[in-house]
Amino acid sequence: MSAPLIEMRGITKSFGAVKANEAVDLSVAPGEILGLLGENGAGKTTLMNVLFGAYAPDAGEILIQGEPVRITSSADALAAGIGMVHQHFHLAPRLTVLENLLIGISGKSGRIDRTGGLARLSDISRQHGLTLDPDLPVSALSVGEQQRLEIVKALFRGAKLLILDEPTAVLAPSEVDGLFSALRSMAAQGLGIIFISHKLNEVRALTHRCTVLRHGRVAGRVDDPANTTSSEMAQLMCGHEIVPPARGPSTPGAEVLTLDGISTSRHAGTPLRDISLSVRAGAILGIAGVSGNGQRALAEVISGTRVPDAGEMTIAGKAVTRFSPREVQALGLGRIPEDRMTTGLVTNLPLADSMVLPRIGTAAFSSKGLLKPDAIRAFAEEQIKAYDIRCPGPMTRAGALSGGNLQKALLARELAFDPKVLIVSQPTRGLDIGAARFIHEKFLDMRAKGCGIVVIGEDLEELLVLCDRIAVMYEGRIAGTLDSADATIARLGLLMTGAEGRA
Amino acid sequence: MFRLEARTSTPAWFNLALPIIAIGATLVICSGLIALAGAGVLEAYGVMLSASFGDSYAITETLVRAAPMIFTGLAVAVAFRAKFWNIGAEGQLLAGAVASCFVGAIPMPGALAILLMALAGAAAGAAVALVPATLRVKFKVDDVVSSLLLNSVIYYALMALIEGPWKDSFSGYPISPPIEDSANFPVLLEGTRLHLGVIAALITAPLIGFLIVRTTLGFRIRVTGESPEAARYGGINVERVLLSTALLSGALAGLAGVGEVGGVHFQVMSDISPGYGYSGIVVAMLARLNPLGVVPAAIFLAAVMTGAEAMSRATGVPAFLSDVIQGTALLAMLVALLFTAYRIRRVGAPA
Numbered sequence: 026m027s028a029p030l031i032e033m034r035g036i037t038k039s040f041g042a043v044k045a046n047e048a049v050d051l052s053v054a055p056g057e058i059l060g061l062l063g064e065n066g067a068g069k070t071t072l073m074n075v076l077f078g079a080y081a082p083d084a085g086e087i088l089i090q091g092e093p094v095r096i097t098s099s100a101d102a103l104a105a106g107i108g109m110v111h112q113h114f115h116l117a118p119r120l121t122v123l124e125n126l127l128i129g130i131s132g133k134s135g136r137i138d139r140t141g142g143l144a145r146l147s148d149i150s151r152q153h154g155l156t157l158d159p160d161l162p163v164s165a166l167s168v169g170e171q172q173r174l175e176i177v178k179a180l181f182r183g184a185k186l187l188i189l190d191e192p193t194a195v196l197a198p199s200e201v202d203g204l205f206s207a208l209r210s211m212a213a214q215g216l217g218i219i220f221i222s223h224k225l226n227e228v229r230a231l232t233h234r235c236t237v238l239r240h241g242r243v244a245g246r247v248d249d250p251a252n253t254t255s256s257e258m259a260q261l262m263c264g265h266e267i268v269p270p271a272r273g274p275s276t277p278g279a280e281v282l283t284l285d286g287i288s289t290s291r292h293a294g295t296p297l298r299d300i301s302l303s304v305r306a307g308a309i310l311g312i313a314g315v316s317g318n319g320q321r322a323l324a325e326v327i328s329g330t331r332v333p334d335a336g337e338m339t340i341a342g343k344a345v346t347r348f349s350p351r352e353v354q355a356l357g358l359g360r361i362p363e364d365r366m367t368t369g370l371v372t373n374l375p376l377a378d379s380m381v382l383p384r385i386g387t388a389a390f391s392s393k394g395l396l397k398p399d400a401i402r403a404f405a406e407e408q409i410k411a412y413d414i415r416c417p418g419p420m421t422r423a424g425a426l427s428g429g430n431l432q433k434a435l436l437a438r439e440l441a442f443d444p445k446v447l448i449v450s451q452p453t454r455g456l457d458i459g460a461a462r463f464i465h466e467k468f469l470d471m472r473a474k475g476c477g478i479v480v481i482g483e484d485l486e487e488l489l490v491l492c493d494r495i496a497v498m499y500e501g502r503i504a505g506t507l508d509s510a511d512a513t514i515a516r517l518g519l520l521m522t523g524a525e526g527r528a
Numbered sequence: 529m530f531r532l533e534a535r536t537s538t539p540a541w542f543n544l545a546l547p548i549i550a551i552g553a554t555l556v557i558c559s560g561l562i563a564l565a566g567a568g569v570l571e572a573y574g575v576m577l578s579a580s581f582g583d584s585y586a587i588t589e590t591l592v593r594a595a596p597m598i599f600t601g602l603a604v605a606v607a608f609r610a611k612f613w614n615i616g617a618e619g620q621l622l623a624g625a626v627a628s629c630f631v632g633a634i635p636m637p638g639a640l641a642i643l644l645m646a647l648a649g650a651a652a653g654a655a656v657a658l659v660p661a662t663l664r665v666k667f668k669v670d671d672v673v674s675s676l677l678l679n680s681v682i683y684y685a686l687m688a689l690i691e692g693p694w695k696d697s698f699s700g701y702p703i704s705p706p707i708e709d710s711a712n713f714p715v716l717l718e719g720t721r722l723h724l725g726v727i728a729a730l731i732t733a734p735l736i737g738f739l740i741v742r743t744t745l746g747f748r749i750r751v752t753g754e755s756p757e758a759a760r761y762g763g764i765n766v767e768r769v770l771l772s773t774a775l776l777s778g779a780l781a782g783l784a785g786v787g788e789v790g791g792v793h794f795q796v797m798s799d800i801s802p803g804y805g806y807s808g809i810v811v812a813m814l815a816r817l818n819p820l821g822v823v824p825a826a827i828f829l830a831a832v833m834t835g836a837e838a839m840s841r842a843t844g845v846p847a848f849l850s851d852v853i854q855g856t857a858l859l860a861m862l863v864a865l866l867f868t869a870y871r872i873r874r875v876g877a878p879a
Contacts, residue, residue: 081873330761351763362761371755382751382762391744398742 108179600808618805624782653782
């Protein structure tokens with residue numbers, strides 16, 4: 026391959042006593058797709074933030090086409106030809122596709138060059154198969170289309186290097202194929218691409234080379250990902266071997282959660298249409314589907330934060346359709362929300378506060394309106410120990426914890442009260458292999474103890490490993506339910522795209 | 529080149545250092561104005577200091593001024609903790625003053641009168657605060673705007689009252705009839721104006737601190753303020769918490785008015801509050817919404833107010849400097865708060 030398009034040499038960046046990056050070298054050649062792997066906290070995000078100008082490195086240099094450059098802001102990065110597609114999109118929802126592309130790049134005269142913009146958009150679209158309607162407002166785009174727009178935006182601004190941070194986490198399997206062919210087409214034209222992902226099969230299918238980070242350093246490089254096994258890569262990432270959890274046989278007991286004909290009105294997101302489900306004690310039901318097909322509403326209804334317009338729900342045989350969150354919890358419903366940072370925990374308050382939040386009014390943590398600070402602290406300390414939550418202590422700001430530790434904390438706060446039913450959304454999204462493995466084991470433990478579990482997720486492989494049955498949601502309905510013994514990714518994928526009956 | 533970089537944690541000593549730095553910066557900035565007015569900066573600040581803390585009488589006068597701002601500061605601190613943006617402490621104070629004046633004018637034993645004045649004033653303030661809170665909870669009306677505008681409504685209602693039914697029929701002045709002598713708050717120190725309401729304010733601050741830190745209501749207020757989504761998901765009735773917070777906040781602001789009627793003016797007139805409700809916002813921000821911090825913050829502003837008058841007499845610098853110092857202190861504190869979330873980092877010198 027030719028000289029590197031971009032080269033990072035000896036990048037070191039510390040936050041206080043923590044070395045987030047230490048002497049990291051990384052290079053991408055034109056036309057190359059580089060996989061960047063590593064567990065959470067391994068330093069991938071810090072490294073990319075250094076490259077994108079959000080952090081100044083303590084040591085090391087960045088070279089673009091052999092020339093040392095200084096990148097101190099995202100504007101510098103864009104000017105240097107570096108484009109980044111973040112996990113959370115940075116788009117103006119009320120503006121159209123074209124307007125979003127033209128933000129910040131109006132000509133010197135202050136005029137917006139609509140014709141020129143349209144021409145470039147159609148150029149880029151045609152070249153890489155990234156079609157977008159220029160006049161549609163962003164709010165009308167699907168998540169996949171918004172991501173496409175982010176990619177087009179980077180190309181539009183002349184990116185020669187594109188960084189994608191976990192781009193497939195929000196896509197359906199069919200959309201992933203589209204993204205990959207676009208990325209391959211861009212690479213074929215000489216662009217460099219850095220692809221960050223936890224999904225090793227995707228990394229193996231797409232990338233030409235991988236750099237693996239562990240504890241802030243380069244743990245290894247993979248020169249031939251296609252011919253390297255996932256477990257070899259996982260071992261590089263974690264430093265030890267990872268064995269997938271084994272779901273033993275179970276004898277499901279009585280129904281602990283039932284939904285019968287649940288429908289919601291169009292409130293926010295996709296409404297539910299006539300959802301009927303049942304979960305038995307000691308069984309795990311998976312809810313698969315492309316995000317935005319009503320999973321959020323379903324989780325809210327079961328969690329008691331949204332009252333359905335029609336239908337009945339029972340927990341442990343009790344009708345609970347119009348119960349509040351506090352009441353469903355009292356009946357033994359454990360809940361882990363999709364959005365750990367905003368819905369699950371209070372990031373600015375001590376971790377202990379978040380850990381007792383749902384049960385603050387119970388005798389365990391307060392009496393007669395007065396808190397029991399010692400009991401709250403003791404409970405948090407106990408759970409921190411039991412779940413190996415890495416943090417300085419119960420009074421640490423919850424927001425300072427890493428994603429995996431946050432999820433452990435949320436799991437601890439629910440499991441400490443032996444729930445009869447557990448509803449979990451995206452249990453391992455954004456978690457690394459080690460943390461995900463821990464969460465999976467806890468679910469299987471709870472299943473063995475007779476807890477009925479609902480797992481809402483997008484990672485089909487994860488659902489196939491964990492679940493006894495998998496229901497697929499499409500446009501607010503259950504498109505089909507499969508026994509996981511009969512389910513394959515292909516059959517689930519078909520149901521996810523609404524191809525009912527043909528699966 | 530300097531740039532701001534996000535902090536991962538905030539050192540604890542910042543809580544104390546930031547207000548002090550902000551006040552220091554304020555005094556430095558305002559010294560320019562003093563110099564501009566033709567007075568010596570050190571001399572002017574010296575007069576302010578001795579007029580507000582120079583002798584025991586000056587100290588009691590400063591405390592008397594601080595009392596209403598302790599109450600309004602607490603009102604704002606409690607509200608802001610829940611992110612109920614109560615800018616209406618001024619109106620709530622006026623409502624409390626009117627209600628307590630009304631009750632205090634009814635002949636009854638002194639102790640009972642004082643108790644009922646406090647209850648009526650607190651209830652009136654709470655009722656006023658409930659308006660923006662209800663509008664927000666039910667109709668998503670912006671509470672900053674509604675609570676702020678309500679201040680004018682209450683102020684002109686008060687004016688209508690003292691220009692109309694309450695107008696002094698002998699003198700024709702727009703002032704309310706005085707409360708009964710027996711309803712006047714007892715003075716705690718002979719020869720000063722140090723009244724019962726000052727002690728009440730000093731006791732209320734730690735009580736509110738206790739409420740925030742150690743009670744389930746305080747827990748719910750904190751969680752609701754920091755993350756309404758997490759609060760709702762965790763089973764907290766966010767709407768109810770906001771309404772409870774509004775009642776508490778309004779009641780505290782109402783008590784500020786009660787103290788002014790019962791302990792200082794013994795009647796209601798149009799300038800019964802020189803903006804104590806708005807000063808409460810400055811006090812609460814300087815205190816970083818900590819109820820215990822409200823006391824020194826209120827005393828600081830009170831000292832500036834009493835000191836500025838003396839300084840004006842002694843050096844000719846207009847007493848309006850007090851308002852400038854207040855406003856500058858708020859801005860300085862807001863800037864200082866930026867440094868709890870960010871640090872300044874030097875970016876390498878240009879090549």
